[in-house]
Amino acid sequence: MKPEKMIRDITGNTESFNLEHRVFNMFSFLLIIVCLFSGVMNYLLSLNTPAVLAPLLYGMVQIYLYYLSRLKQHYEISVLATLIFAIFIISPTMWFFNGGSYGASQYSIIVLGAVIAAICTRRKRVVFLCCFLLVLSSLVTLEYYFPGTIQYYHSAHARYLDLLVGLNSTTIATYLLFLVYSDNYRSEHEKVLEYSKKLEIMAVTDGLTELYNHSYIFLRLEEEIAKAKRYQRKLSIIMLDIDFFKKLNDTYGHQFGDHVLSRISKCLKDNLRTTDIIGRYGGEEFLIIAPETGSPEAFVAANKLRKLIENIIFFHHVQVTISMGIAEWKNDTSQQLIEKADKCLYMAKKHGRNKIEMLDH
Structure with missing residues (x-):
């Protein structure tokens, strides 16, 4: 399957979905993958039951939000629910159960900041970004003063495996989000060229006879x-x-x-x-x-x-x-x-x- 077709299958075509909507659909899809994969990884790393079940549960909820956005095109409610969900629930959970500043969760959290900037506009962007920064600052502060709240890795092997997966998944997520922008730019550029050609034809053509004016x-x-x-x-x-x-x-x-x-x-x-x-x-x-x-x-x-x-x-x-x-x-x-x-x-x-x-x- 060509990357462009895969991107449009996941995010929707450029005729029906604007750029912000398509970026959100991609982020929502990736969030589902990350949540489900994290649950499986935490199980393989022998973490406790909450660390296994929490991401799996979040993944199920995100599947429904993706369904609302991609198939039903309920964009605003899906964005609002997903960002509140990701900022106030998923990010702290990943931080506490995946080693805090020593783990790989911080890489995925950084991607969330970029997505907030991409899918939100004006005041909403500022509000969510401030909330996100507040949550991150609180997590770092809590870890500093109360390190016992963080569930650290039981072995170096588990930590480096999680880091390897986290770095690669973050890189892939960034790449796919960039592909959405690239595909959207290409599509818009083609539309501009087509419109420009039509204008050129209109400028030299008589509308009734379709001969030169x-x-x-x-x-x-x-x-x-x-x-x-x-x-x-x-x-x-x-x-x-x-x-x-x-x-x-x-x-x-x-x-x-x-x-x-x-x-x-x-x-x-x-x-x-x-x-x-x-x-x-x-x-x-x-x-x-x-x-x-x-x-x-x-x-x-x-x-x-x-x-x-x-x-x-x-x-x-x-x-x-x-x-x-x-x-x-x-x-x-x-x-x-x-x-x-x-x-x-x-x-x-x-x-x-x-x-x-x-x-x-």
């Missing part, structure tokens, strides 16, 4: 002119306008007009080369940039589009036509080239529509 298609035209000038290549543009579009809107409504725009846009995308660049230049005007293309080749492509669009049957059995103007680049600026194409488009409209006109043959 006016400002971006003009920018691309300037780029293509620069390439044509540098490499001495051909370049043509086609200015396209839907005939009688205002009448369509007035007769059938703007929703129908939007449908026509979308359908024609799809036709353009499906029937032009991948190297051609298409944009919505105005309301019902489109601009097609055809790199490495002279006006005769552009005329062939334009006429194909004209026939395809003429044969589309829209709602209400409506058919529409388009008029087109073609201009080939001859050391023109982008504005001059557009003016030439626009002039040709005007000529096509003047000559009866559903036509193609061009200046350069």
Whole structure:
């Protein structure tokens, strides 16, 4: 099993659980393991019955709190109960029954301080941290003045075995908690990148037609002119306008007009080369940039589009036509080239529509 999948199985996914909730779920899960394992270890170390039963009982309670947090998503009550439980009951018990400052419990207790900082916010964090420090200070003070309250190890073997287990379990717990942060960061970073890409697309795309918008298609035209000038290549543009579009809107409504725009846009995308660049230049005007293309080749492509669009049957059995103007680049600026194409488009409209006109043959 991959670490990321294991982490999400234990803590929950980043869509349903925030970072604090996921950290708490991991801590709660680890606390269950530590409690149950401590009970078994204390039994193997031949400690007294309370030292064996107490962590096992705590582990059972924590299983229920983990269930509330992970499966029922009752976060606040689970956090409150767990922290009160861990600070005021588990920490003192581990301290008294596992050798106090000579034992391994102090390593696990240090992790608790980090978790308090991670899962609590603002005032709650300060309150729990102060309580935690008060409990730790009290434990050290009690051990100093009343060492008899601490149950020390009956042999050096038992102490070093407990230290070995405590150090390793604390290291693993720290590593797993870090993995939660790492997984959360990675997930959030992916979301930011995805959102950033969507914003980039929105910035250059017309929402209705999903073609490039006016400002971006003009920018691309300037780029293509620069390439044509540098490499001495051909370049043509086609200015396209839907005939009688205002009448369509007035007769059938703007929703129908939007449908026509979308359908024609799809036709353009499906029937032009991948190297051609298409944009919505105005309301019902489109601009097609055809790199490495002279006006005769552009005329062939334009006429194909004209026939395809003429044969589309829209709602209400409506058919529409388009008029087109073609201009080939001859050391023109982008504005001059557009003016030439626009002039040709005007000529096509003047000559009866559903036509193609061009200046350069």
